[in-house]
Amino acid sequence: MCRHFGYLGEPVSLADLVFTPPHSLASQSYAPHDMRGGGTVNVDGFGVGWYPAGSAAVSRTAEGEPAARRYRRSVPIWQDANFAQLAADTHATGALGALRNATAGMPVAEAACAPFTDGQWLFSLNGRISGWPDTVVRLAAELPPRDLLTLEAPTDSALLWAVLRHRLSVPGQPRPVDPAAVLGSLVAQLLIDAPGSRLNTLLTDGRRLYATTASHSLWCRHSGSSVLLASEPFDNDPAWICIEDGRVVTADRTGVSSAPLPRTSPEESGSDVHQR
Numbered sequence: 001m002c003r004h005f006g007y008l009g010e011p012v013s014l015a016d017l018v019f020t021p022p023h024s025l026a027s028q029s030y031a032p033h034d035m036r037g038g039g040t041v042n043v044d045g046f047g048v049g050w051y052p053a054g055s056a057a058v059s060r061t062a063e064g065e066p067a068a069r070r071y072r073r074s075v076p077i078w079q080d081a082n083f084a085q086l087a088a089d090t091h092a093t094g095a096l097g098a099l100r101n102a103t104a105g106m107p108v109a110e111a112a113c114a115p116f117t118d119g120q121w122l123f124s125l126n127g128r129i130s131g132w133p134d135t136v137v138r139l140a141a142e143l144p145p146r147d148l149l150t151l152e153a154p155t156d157s158a159l160l161w162a163v164l165r166h167r168l169s170v171p172g173q174p175r176p177v178d179p180a181a182v183l184g185s186l187v188a189q190l191l192i193d194a195p196g197s198r199l200n201t202l203l204t205d206g207r208r209l210y211a212t213t214a215s216h217s218l219w220c221r222h223s224g225s226s227v228l229l230a231s232e233p234f235d236n237d238p239a240w241i242c243i244e245d246g247r248v249v250t251a252d253r254t255g256v257s258s259a260p261l262p263r264t265s266p267e268e269s270g271s272d273v274h275q276r
Helices: 014-018 025-030 081-089 134-140 145-149 156-168 179-193
Strands: 003-013 046-052 069-073 091-099 116-118 121-128 198-204 209-213 219-223 226-230 247-252 255-260
Touching: 003 014, 003 025, 003 081, 003 121, 003 198, 003 209, 003 247, 014 025, 014 046, 014 081, 014 091, 025 091, 069 081, 091 121, 091 198, 116 156, 121 156, 134 156, 134 179, 145 156, 156 179, 179 198, 179 209, 179 247, 209 226, 219 247, 219 255, 226 247, 226 255
Parallel strands: none
Antiparallel strands: 003 091, 003 226, 046 069, 046 091, 116 121, 121 198, 198 209, 209 247, 219 226, 247 255
16 A cells, blocks of 8 residues: 655654655655555655745635645655755645555556645545445546546546545535545545445645545654654654544644544544544
8 A cells, every 4th residue: 555644833844754754754665564465665656745834935725725835756756866855955834745556457657646736735545445446436426527537547546536626625615614524424435335445545735634544554643733644653752643443533733633434424423532
């Protein structure tokens, strides 16, 4: 499976997130600790999206939200010296990074690499949809034809992003109060339509992180005024907490909370808070 992380907090260089830690995202490309039967390495591309530090450097969407920036390649992360230099020189208050381990039969291409983005949003999938593409026919049918015909790539993660983006921004409806509910209900639906799928997701708008755990690992470290969610801990800091399976996670600088994945709708599941 793939690897990913999401960060929100004080300005840091992208290098401090991607390259510097002892078990950084870069090292997870060739020496991951917890693949759970999904291959041995993550070398089919990578991507990092971020929100630049400093108000003068932040572009805005039409709604006034901070717009994300993104860098993607279809090569192993260690082969891209240009990104290593960019990461050292770029500081951000939020970031989402991902490594790709392509599912058999899906293309190895830049457009297939996370994070996917639209305005303020960044999205990543660590996992796969079982039974692709037959199990997603019902899900794909809810997309407007143009969205379906202009998918970034013919992959499960690109389709999942297109449906999520559509549900987050249906014309004529206000932005959802809780994007975690939208993400959780989508993952719950897929677990019914495509049982056996691995659906660890990450979504951020630069203000909060939203995630799901479904048959893969996710760890959290909250310290001071920053929060980090990652497929694997970056180091041996005892502050890392493993998020249990089957959860919807919401995190920001003040803390982390989670609730069970809904069975059929967000209203049917309870909620509990780990940190706030």
